[in-house]
Amino acid sequence: MAFRSGLEERIADLLVELGVKYEYESTKVPYVIQHNYTPDFILPNGVWLEAKGYWDSKDRKKIKSVIQQNPDIDLRMVFQAPFNTISKKSKTTYAQWCDKLGIKWTSFATIPIDWLL
Structure with a gap:
């Protein structure tokens, strides 16, 4: 998966390491x-x-x-x-x-x- 920054990638790695399921940029919220x-x-x-x-x-x-x-x-x-x-x-x-x-x-x-x- 391609992330927009190194920080996002490090957070994703941490979540995987901890076994936390996540969605990445899967929702759009109008404002x-x-x-x-x-x-x-x-x-x-x-x-x-x-x-x-x-x-x-x-x-x-x-x-x-x-x-x-x-x-x-x-x-x-x-x-x-x-x-x-x-x-x-x-x-x-x-x-x-x-x-x-x-x-x-x-x-x-x-x-x-x-x-x-």
């Missing part, structure tokens, strides 16, 4: 690391606006997690350029990414007035 999200704008009507110029993978994952774990929040994206692609290797735009996840979005130039009032 979530707690983070805090600070929205850019919270409006009196309950709408949260998140403004983005460049939107990297880390920030997309954060927004996705916030929305999935807080479904009552009305978070909407305001992009400087919603038709930029999420990476150089992707054809998916910021707008398409939001559409796929059901996130409302707009460009700064065309923010619907009913979002703000």
